[in-house]
Amino acid sequence: MFQIRIHGRGGQGVVTAAAVLSVAAFLEDKHAQAFPSFGSERMGAPVVSFCRIDTKEIRLREPISAPDALIVQDVTLFKAIDVFQGLKESGYLLVNTNQSFADLHLAPIVAKLPAGHAVTVPATELALKHIGRPVPNAALLGAFAALTGIVRLDSVAKAIREEFPGKIGDANVAAATEAHDAVVARVKSAA
Amino acid sequence: MLKQVEGSHSTAEAIALCRPEVICAYPITPQTHIVEGLGEMVKTGDLNNCEFINVESEFAALSVAIGASAAGARAYTATASQGLLFMAEAVYNAAGLGLPIVMTLGNRAIGAPINIWNDHSDAMSMRDAGWLQLFAESNQDSIDLHIQAFRLAEELSMPVMVCVDGFILTHAVERVDMPAQADVDAFLPPYEPVQVLDPKDPISIGAMVGPDAFTEVRFLQHYKQTLALRLIPEFAAEFQTRFGRDTGGLLRTYRADDAEMLVVAMGSINGTIKDTIDEMGADGFSIGLVTIVSFRPFPTEALRRLLAGRKHVVVIEKSFAVGMDGQLANNVDLALRNTPAAPQVHSVVAGLGGRAITRASLHRVFRRAMAQPWEGAHFLDLNEEIIGKELHHVRKVRRSGPTAENLLRRLDQAAQAPAAE
Numbered sequence: 001m002f003q004i005r006i007h008g009r010g011g012q013g014v015v016t017a018a019a020v021l022s023v024a025a026f027l028e029d030k031h032a033q034a035f036p037s038f039g040s041e042r043m044g045a046p047v048v049s050f051c052r053i054d055t056k057e058i059r060l061r062e063p064i065s066a067p068d069a070l071i072v073q074d075v076t077l078f079k080a081i082d083v084f085q086g087l088k089e090s091g092y093l094l095v096n097t098n099q100s101f102a103d104l105h106l107a108p109i110v111a112k113l114p115a116g117h118a119v120t121v122p123a124t125e126l127a128l129k130h131i132g133r134p135v136p137n138a139a140l141l142g143a144f145a146a147l148t149g150i151v152r153l154d155s156v157a158k159a160i161r162e163e164f165p166g167k168i169g170d171a172n173v174a175a176a177t178e179a180h181d182a183v184v185a186r187v188k189s190a191a
Numbered sequence: 192m193l194k195q196v197e198g199s200h201s202t203a204e205a206i207a208l209c210r211p212e213v214i215c216a217y218p219i220t221p222q223t224h225i226v227e228g229l230g231e232m233v234k235t236g237d238l239n240n241c242e243f244i245n246v247e248s249e250f251a252a253l254s255v256a257i258g259a260s261a262a263g264a265r266a267y268t269a270t271a272s273q274g275l276l277f278m279a280e281a282v283y284n285a286a287g288l289g290l291p292i293v294m295t296l297g298n299r300a301i302g303a304p305i306n307i308w309n310d311h312s313d314a315m316s317m318r319d320a321g322w323l324q325l326f327a328e329s330n331q332d333s334i335d336l337h338i339q340a341f342r343l344a345e346e347l348s349m350p351v352m353v354c355v356d357g358f359i360l361t362h363a364v365e366r367v368d369m370p371a372q373a374d375v376d377a378f379l380p381p382y383e384p385v386q387v388l389d390p391k392d393p394i395s396i397g398a399m400v401g402p403d404a405f406t407e408v409r410f411l412q413h414y415k416q417t418l419a420l421r422l423i424p425e426f427a428a429e430f431q432t433r434f435g436r437d438t439g440g441l442l443r444t445y446r447a448d449d450a451e452m453l454v455v456a457m458g459s460i461n462g463t464i465k466d467t468i469d470e471m472g473a474d475g476f477s478i479g480l481v482t483i484v485s486f487r488p489f490p491t492e493a494l495r496r497l498l499a500g501r502k503h504v505v506v507i508e509k510s511f512a513v514g515m516d517g518q519l520a521n522n523v524d525l526a527l528r529n530t531p532a533a534p535q536v537h538s539v540v541a542g543l544g545g546r547a548i549t550r551a552s553l554h555r556v557f558r559r560a561m562a563q564p565w566e567g568a569h570f571l572d573l574n575e576e577i578i579g580k581e582l583h584h585v586r587k588v589r590r591s592g593p594t595a596e597n598l599l600r601r602l603d604q605a606a607q608a609p610a611a612e
Contacts, residue, residue, distance in 0.1 A: 019197070019364045026195035026366055034364040059329075059462030061359055062549045 001054040002150050003064045007083050008073035011043045016163065017071070017137040018049035021144070023159035024151040025053040033058045046081050053150055067091060069148055073123075073136055075104060084109060092148050093118040096136045098125055116187045119147055121179050130175040131168070142176030146183035153180045192369050198330035198360045201367045202295065203228030205334035207238045208375040209293075209341045211267040212382075213259035215244045215252040219274040220307050221357035222297030226269050249274040253281035253294070260290040261396050263387040265341065268292065271357055272299035275313045279320075286321030286412065288397055289386070291344035293337065294322075297357040298458065298509075300544040304595040308545020309357040310509040311458065314486070315518045321412050323351040323419055324487040325439070326457040330360055331367050335438035336484075338370065339426050341379055346422060347415050348385045354486075356459040358545070370434055378433055416488040423485050441490035443482040444497065446472060450479030452503040452561065453534075455494075455523055457483045460507065460541075460548055467553040478557060483519070494526040501534040505560045507553075507571075509542040516568045537564055541571035577601045 004021065008014035015036045022032035030053055037048040050064045069092035070083065077083055087093070091113060095101075097120045101110045110118040121143040123136035131138075138160050145153045156176055161169040194201065203225045206214075214233070216226035232238035246252045249270050256266040270278060275296060285292050296314055300306040314324060325340060327333040333355045340351040355361055386396055400408055420441065427439035437443070445465050447453055454464055461482045471478050481497055483490070498504050504527075508519040515521070520538035527533040537560040542548045552572050559565075577598055585591045 022364050023195045026193075031366055032195065032364075035359070036362055058365070060466050060550070061363075061459050061463045063547050065549070 001052055001058065001060075002068045002148075003066070004051040004053070004069045004071065004144075005064050005067040006049045006051070006071045006073070007077050007081075008047055008049075009043075009077070010045045010047050012047075012073045013135060013137050014047050014049040014073065017073075017141060018051040020137065020156070020159045020163050021051045021141055021151065022053070023162060024141070024145075024155040025051075027155045027158055028151060030055060031058050033060075037063065046077055069144070069150075070094065071140055071144060072096060073140065075099070078104065078106070090114060091117065094140060094144055094147055095120045096123040096140055098122040117147070119143065119183050119186050121183060123175075123179060126175045126179055130178070131171040135172075138172035139175040139179035142178070142180035143183045145176075146180040147187065153177065156180075192371070193366060194369050195364060195366050197224065197362060197364050198333060198355070199224030199297075199362065200228050201330050201369065202333045202337065202355060202361070203232070204369060205337045206267055206293075206295075207232050208370060208372055209267075209338060209379055210265065210376075210381075211238075211241055211293075212264040213242050213244065213256065213266045215246050215255040215259070215266070215268045217246050217249050217252045217270070217274065219249070219271050220297075221299060221309075221361045222269040222271045222274075222295060222355075224361065225295055225297070229267075249278040250281055253278040253285060253292070256292045256294075257281060257285050257288065257290055260285075260292050260384075261288070261386070261388050263382070263384045263389070265345075265382045266290075266292045267294070269295035269297065271297040272301055272307075272313045275317060276301065279317065282317050282320045282322065284397075285350045287408075289348045289412070289415075290350060291341075291348050291382070291384075292350040293340045293344055294350065294352050295333075295337070296352050296354045297361050298354050299357040306544040309359050310543045310545065311354070312510045312543075314352065314354045315510040315512075317352070318487060318518065321349070321416075322487060323347075323349060323416070323423075323485065324354060325351065325485055326354045326483065327356070327360060328459060328461045328482060328484075330355075330363065330365055331436070332438050333360060334367055334369065335430065335434070335436060338375055338379060339423075339430055339439045342426055343419065343422060345382050345384075346426075347419055349412075349415055349419070354458065359459045368436070374433055378430065419485075419488045420490065420492075423488075439484060441483075441485045441488075441493050442497075443484060445480040445482070447479035447481060447497065449477065451477040451501060452505065452557065453479050453481050453498060453501050454505045454507060454557070455481045455483060455498075455519065456507045457486060457519065458509070460509070463548060463550060464507070464553060467550045467557070470550070471554065471557060476557070486519070486522075489522050489526070491522075491526045494523065495530060498523070498527060498534055499530050500532060503537060503560055503564075504534045505537045505539060505557060507539045507541050507548075507556075509540075511540045511543075511568055520568070535564060538568045539571055540568045546572065577605070 018034035022034035025032035066086040123139035126139040233243040259266040344351040506520040508517040
């Protein structure tokens with residue numbers, strides 16, 4: 001089982017991100033379970049969602065405390081909460097930012113992860129470029145596919161189009177594809 | 192057809208497949224997405240021949256369902272928590288009148304303190320009202336149980352409550368196999384009421400009954416529940432033949448055959464318990480699971496046959512009767528009444544107000560039940576430190592203040608303490 005925890009702020013769409021990721025896995029005939037951290041969330045407050053992906057039925061209903069991958073939508077969260085809690089030593093880290101891990105003072109944490117398991121991607125910038133709104137989800141999921149290989153880009157694209165039909169879907173897929181290709185290039189150069 | 196959708200959405204779709212004719216709704220978290228989904232289907236025409244009625248309260252929601260059902264319509268509503276309490280009088284009326292309404296309960300805690308998260312306090316508050324109560328373990332279960340619920344309700348002319356864990360199931364996106372309309376139609380025939388308000392053939396429903404016949408009306412209500420004990424497995428078997436899934440029934444077992452310890456639980460927690468049991472089985476423990484699907488009627492006989500002769504029974508439930516023990520544990524005790532060589536029953540209260548129930552905690556409590564059994568209810572993962580401090584405070588200070596606020600302040604202090612070091 002592969003377990004993903006997505007950190008964001010209320011309004012950035014962490015719940016949708018987990019749901020779309022689970023649909024992408026489903027489209028590859030995998031079992032997937034996406035769920036929010038339940039609460040009376042408000043705009044801007046730190047929020048979390050979860051996604052499990054497996055080749056067999058998922059029965060477990062506990063929150064994900066030891067994730068295989070972290071997706072962080074907003075770098076201001078690093079100062080607010082312990083985002084890295086429970087991240088496995090073999091885990092993956094994907095952060096939405098146009099800065100480097102060194103700029104974010106995260107180099108020591110990244111150094112503990114296997115080479116090529118941590119990348120940053122300017123998902124909000126890509127969203128502004130392709131979609132015209134600061135919605136980083138699609139780009140982050142495209143980057144996630146490239147970073148982990150747990151799902152394929154074409155499944156992510158199909159899942160995005162299911163959630164957002166028409167032109168908005170196309171724009172989101174364009175953002176996902178550019179993020180995906182950028183991460184493929186980055187991981188290759190790191191390896 | 193396989194789908195990857197939110198639980199509320201798949202539940203709404205299953206209800207639409209049952210062709211309800213009147214849906215009354217008043218929104219309350221966490222069931223809101225279900226009736227919103229149904230409202231949308233009525234508006235788009237995906238759900239035909241159905242009137243969606245917005246009402247001003249939960250009391251009105253169930254009252255309208257009662258009226259619709261008495262007039263011969265297949266009626267549905269949904270609620271949770273405080274909403275169920277607000278309709279309490281109508282809950283008893285629907286059962287007392289014998290009207291086959293189906294209601295989804297998106298299980299949620301009851302305040303005070305205010306809490307929107309999941310537990311089973313709401314369902315337990317109405318356990319004696321005369322409704323059948325079925326508990327879903329997964330969103331697939333929710334689909335299948337709702338379809339069986341309409342069949343059961345109408346066959347017996349009794350209301351059925353399908354309990355679906357709020358958030359944990361209603362807001363989880365997971366794989367479900369959505370039945371085909373033709374199969375649902377074949378399983379669930381059109382509603383043929385046993386009593387109906389029809390101007391062409393006038394009757395009254397809801398007579399005042401004095402001491403001369405009240406006991407007998409109640410007894411017949413009780414008798415119907417005993418009929419349900421037979422019908423529930425029958426319909427589950429028929430459902431399995433048609434849909435290929437072993438869902439429904441009174442109870443289900445998992446690795447229970449020769450287990451010395453059996454866990455008894457209801458609802459979505461069963462998945463996490465199964466994973467824990469697999470891990471403990473690999474460690475050499477003899478442990479299995481009994482999942483209660485039908486809490487009302489309670490499968491007393493079936494449970495007694497399963498539990499008799501075991502060493503330990505651990506009952507885990509998301510509710511308890513304050514001052515007493517867990518309601519499910521009490522019912523399990525009842526099932527073992529006068530049983531020779533009855534197992535030791537260990538009561539665990541867990542997951543109140545949305546507290547996560549983890550495998551780690553389950554491992555600990557199952558092992559403890561074997562090694563160091565306890566009396567009364569064990570509260571899983573109880574924060575004994577803040578309770579000790581609060582009790583000390585209450586003993587020392589007369590105007591000790593509101594409990595909830597005091598505990599929140601203590602939690603804040605505890606969270607900030609390490610940062611100050």
